[in-house]
Amino acid sequence: MRALVPLPLVLPLVAAALTLVAHGRLRVQRAISLVALTATTAIAVALLALVERDGPAVVTIGGWARGIGIAYVADLLSALFLTVAMATVLCVLAFAVGQLRAVQESRYFHPLYLVLTAGVAGSFLSGDIFHLFVTFEVMLLASYVLLTQSGDDGQVRPAMTYVVVNLLSSTLFLTAVALLYGATGTLDMAALGDRVADLPPAVREALRLLFFLVFGIKAALFPLFFWLPDSYPTAPTSVTAVFAGLLTKVGVYAILRTQTVVFGVGDGSPDGFILVVAGATMLVGVLGAIAQDDVKRILSFHIVSQVGYMVFGIGLGTRAGLAATILFVVHHIPVKTALFLVGGLVEETTGSGALRRVGGLGRRMPAVAALFAPGALSLAGIPPFSGFFPKLALVQAGLAGGQYAIVAVSIVVSLFTLFSMTKIWAGVFWGDPEEPPPLARAREDGPLRPPRLMTAATVGLVAVTLGIAVSAGPLFDLALRAADPLLQAGAGR
Amino acid sequence: MTLALAVAVGVLYGTGTYLLLQRTLTRVVIGLAMMGHGANLLLLLAGGSPGLPPLIGDATRERGALADPLPQAMALTAIVITFGTVAFLLALAYRSWALTDDDEVEDDVEDRRIARAPVVPDVVIEQEEP
Amino acid sequence: MNSLILTTSTRALFHTILLFSLFLLFAGHNDPGGGFVGGLVAGAALVLRAVAHGAEDVVRTARVRPEALLGGGLLLAAGTGAGALVLGGDFLESGYVEADVPLLGTVKVVSVLLFDIGVYLVVVGLVLALLVSLGRELDT
Numbered sequence: 001m002r003a004l005v006p007l008p009l010v011l012p013l014v015a016a017a018l019t020l021v022a023h024g025r026l027r028v029q030r031a032i033s034l035v036a037l038t039a040t041t042a043i044a045v046a047l048l049a050l051v052e053r054d055g056p057a058v059v060t061i062g063g064w065a066r067g068i069g070i071a072y073v074a075d076l077l078s079a080l081f082l083t084v085a086m087a088t089v090l091c092v093l094a095f096a097v098g099q100l101r102a103v104q105e106s107r108y109f110h111p112l113y114l115v116l117t118a119g120v121a122g123s124f125l126s127g128d129i130f131h132l133f134v135t136f137e138v139m140l141l142a143s144y145v146l147l148t149q150s151g152d153d154g155q156v157r158p159a160m161t162y163v164v165v166n167l168l169s170s171t172l173f174l175t176a177v178a179l180l181y182g183a184t185g186t187l188d189m190a191a192l193g194d195r196v197a198d199l200p201p202a203v204r205e206a207l208r209l210l211f212f213l214v215f216g217i218k219a220a221l222f223p224l225f226f227w228l229p230d231s232y233p234t235a236p237t238s239v240t241a242v243f244a245g246l247l248t249k250v251g252v253y254a255i256l257r258t259q260t261v262v263f264g265v266g267d268g269s270p271d272g273f274i275l276v277v278a279g280a281t282m283l284v285g286v287l288g289a290i291a292q293d294d295v296k297r298i299l300s301f302h303i304v305s306q307v308g309y310m311v312f313g314i315g316l317g318t319r320a321g322l323a324a325t326i327l328f329v330v331h332h333i334p335v336k337t338a339l340f341l342v343g344g345l346v347e348e349t350t351g352s353g354a355l356r357r358v359g360g361l362g363r364r365m366p367a368v369a370a371l372f373a374p375g376a377l378s379l380a381g382i383p384p385f386s387g388f389f390p391k392l393a394l395v396q397a398g399l400a401g402g403q404y405a406i407v408a409v410s411i412v413v414s415l416f417t418l419f420s421m422t423k424i425w426a427g428v429f430w431g432d433p434e435e436p437p438p439l440a441r442a443r444e445d446g447p448l449r450p451p452r453l454m455t456a457a458t459v460g461l462v463a464v465t466l467g468i469a470v471s472a473g474p475l476f477d478l479a480l481r482a483a484d485p486l487l488q489a490g491a492g493r
Numbered sequence: 494m495t496l497a498l499a500v501a502v503g504v505l506y507g508t509g510t511y512l513l514l515q516r517t518l519t520r521v522v523i524g525l526a527m528m529g530h531g532a533n534l535l536l537l538l539a540g541g542s543p544g545l546p547p548l549i550g551d552a553t554r555e556r557g558a559l560a561d562p563l564p565q566a567m568a569l570t571a572i573v574i575t576f577g578t579v580a581f582l583l584a585l586a587y588r589s590w591a592l593t594d595d596d597e598v599e600d601d602v603e604d605r606r607i608a609r610a611p612v613v614p615d616v617v618i619e620q621e622e623p
Numbered sequence: 624m625n626s627l628i629l630t631t632s633t634r635a636l637f638h639t640i641l642l643f644s645l646f647l648l649f650a651g652h653n654d655p656g657g658g659f660v661g662g663l664v665a666g667a668a669l670v671l672r673a674v675a676h677g678a679e680d681v682v683r684t685a686r687v688r689p690e691a692l693l694g695g696g697l698l699l700a701a702g703t704g705a706g707a708l709v710l711g712g713d714f715l716e717s718g719y720v721e722a723d724v725p726l727l728g729t730v731k732v733v734s735v736l737l738f739d740i741g742v743y744l745v746v747v748g749l750v751l752a753l754l755v756s757l758g759r760e761l762d763t
Contacts, residue, residue, distance in 0.1 A: 002713070003708045005714075006704070006708070006714040007705075007708075010701055010704060010705050010708075010714070013697065013701045014697075014698060014701045014702065014705060016694075016697065017693075017694045017695070017696075017697035017698035017701060018694065018698065019694070020690045020691070020693050020694025020697065021690070021691055021694035021695060021698065022694075023688065023690035023691065023694070024690075059713060059714060060713065061713065061714055061715045062713060062714070062715045062716050062717065063712060063713035063716040072714070111694075130567050130570075133571075134570060134574070137574045137578070140578075141574075141577060141578065141581070144578070144581055145581070148585060148588075151588060152592070153592045153593065156585060156588050156589045156592060157589060157593075159585065160518070160582075160585055160586070160589060163578070163581070163582050163585060164513075164521060164525065164582070167525050167578050167579075167582065168513065168525065168528070170574075170578070171525065171528045171529055171532050171575075174529075174532040174533070174535075174536065174571050175531075175532045175535055177536070177567070178532060178535040178536040178538070178539045178564070179535070179539070181536070181539045181563075181564065181567075182535075182538065182539035185561075573659070
């Protein structure tokens with residue numbers, strides 16, 4: 001059990017090293033990546049099962065005592081996120097392998113992708129704030145390069161924004177770490193809760209806001225989200241999909257951890273500041289999506305809007321609110337990724353994701369339309385799909401906390417989400433294209449068929465989302481239990 | 494000594510922020526590098542006053558008169574990371590310059606396109622509204 | 624660039640610097656030095672040679688692909704951490720052996736050395752990769 005904890009970080013790193021050694025042999029690289037990520041997913045599932053049965057596992061690097069050595073902590077929350085994230089990463093890898101062109105374009109795709117996975121896994125498992133900084137950087141550095149692989153004009157300018165904004169937020173992260181360490185003398189999350197509680201209120205609040213700002217940039221909260229819809233759509237689909245599913249959610253996870261365990265937000269009373277930010281994020285994100293007319297750009301703006309929901313649950317500060325946030329993240333990672341993969345299938349077959357250049361694909365690719373529907377309805381929160389349950393839990397938690405304004409905002413945003421999903425549906429799957437699509441075979445009539453492995457990977461991910469919908473009840477119980485340690489930290493002060 | 498360092502941190506952050514707000518990419522990169530240095534210096538400051546031995550072992554010294562070695566390890570890690578990212582950013586800026594012959598950050602093209610777009614909804618939207 | 628002074632002194636300095644980088648690598652852990660610093664010094668030697676003789680010369684004489692160095696180094700470093708797990712320790716836990724070697728006296732070998740060698744290889748591989756990509760004409 002103890003040996004399992006660092007493995008989700010180590011295994012992808014070792015595999016990344018192997019794919020570098022096997023540089024130039026694409027088949028070997030693919031085999032290594034697939035085996036490593038399958039194993040990592042299996043380990044994540046095993047960790048979840050063990051943690052669920054035996055309670056959290058803590059491992060310190062180098063066998064040092066906790067407080068001196070850096071701790072890896074696998075509790076229910078991190079194991080749950082890790083499992084969903086690794087399953088998603090695996091499906092996207094299968095998609096990328098199926099999409100021959102994009103992978104062959106870049107000889108470094110596999111090592112970078114594996115390093116990105118290691119960074120994500122490390123962030124979820126980290127029990128130390130400086131280690132969190134390092135794993136964040138590992139993840140971001142890999143993402144910078146993945147985003148600029150082709151290096152042409154269309155990618156470099158948006159990527160510049162992405163890199164500059166994230167580098168700025170990393171510098172602020174470092175500043176926050178230095179100030180926190182200067183104030184408390186430790187960076188171990190378990191020890192920080194008590195020490196931060198003893199700080200003068202002004203210092204505590206300043207540190208809390210600094211950390212909220214840092215992770216708010218990473219999670220794309222209002223008003224710091226502008227970099228996201230600009231940069232994400234320019235990358236190849238497999239890269240955008242995994243970014244969309246995971247990167248901002250790691251930011252949300254960091255907010256969830258630090259605000260509750262370190263700064264005691266989860267003490268049962270709502271945090272007005274976080275709630276206002278959450279409401280603005282939801283609303284502005286969805287309004288941005290409505291103004292767009294490209295599948296990937298619409299979906300990118302929806303990431304912003306959905307992050308608002310997650311932060312809404314954190315702002316409530318109650319057990320139900322935090323559990324709803326956890327369930328929302330668990331549902332959101334596969335659903336968002338699946339939607340991007342469907343967008344990728346459309347682009348792969350027609351050559352474009354712009355709504356005016358595609359159309360009538362429901363007739364020509366019924367399978368792809370069938371894959372889009374559950375994801376889109378889920379995003380809008382329509383029962384019985386997976387998005388309905390976390391939204392219901394959020395609304396209930398919001399009503400129980402008496403936060404009627406934000407509940408109203410979240411319901412209105414749901415309607416807007418449904419509207420922009422129907423916009424994609426009508427533009428892509430119904431009607432006729434206004435301008436001819438770029439690819440020749442898409443201009444002719446008759447059925448279109450995307451590569452089989454790409455479709456299979458998307459099917460796999462959609463199956464995961466349906467699985468979440470079916471097991472929403474037990475998952476919510478699990479989320480409630482995962483939220484407990486966050487609350488105990490808050491109750492301790 | 495600590496005051497001098499604190500002032501240095503402030504100056505580095507200040508100039509870094511000023512450069513970051515410029516339109517020229519090279520200035521942005523240099524600004525980020527300066528802020529990175531400021532953050533590293535701040536990490537060192539978090540370890541206590543400078544000039545003290547990092548480890549316990551000299552019994553003649555009074556208790557507490559030790560520098561904490563941990564921030565130095567963190568600063569070293571952070572320096573490597575900042576160095577790597579700034580180097581990448583520099584390469585990206587060079588690439589951008591080579592592609593466009595221009596070092597200026599343009600306005601957001603997509604934003605301007607939407608701002609110019611007619612208020613009347615386009616055909617795609619009209620189709621699904623009754 | 625073709626400077627006689629530079630090429631001649633590079634011939635004398637190149638191996639000296641490489642040797643010094645190895646010294647730093649092995650002196651690490653207990654004394655100032657270590658894999659990262661050693662790798663940087665070795666990288667500096669490579670860059671010096673690239674300045675004197677051109678990047679292609681370095682890449683050609685290195686006879687090893689930078690990706691292999693990067694991957695091998697990362698494998699060694701990550702493998703040292705994982706190896707401790709296999710031996711029943713904690714992640715990245717280290718052990719050491721002491722041995723009396725004739726002429727050298729008591730030598731203490733720490734398993735961290737393997738990790739350091741990995742870091743050394745990664746840094747050298749990185750410098751080589753830089754020389755490969757910067758040595759080429761810019762592909763605009």
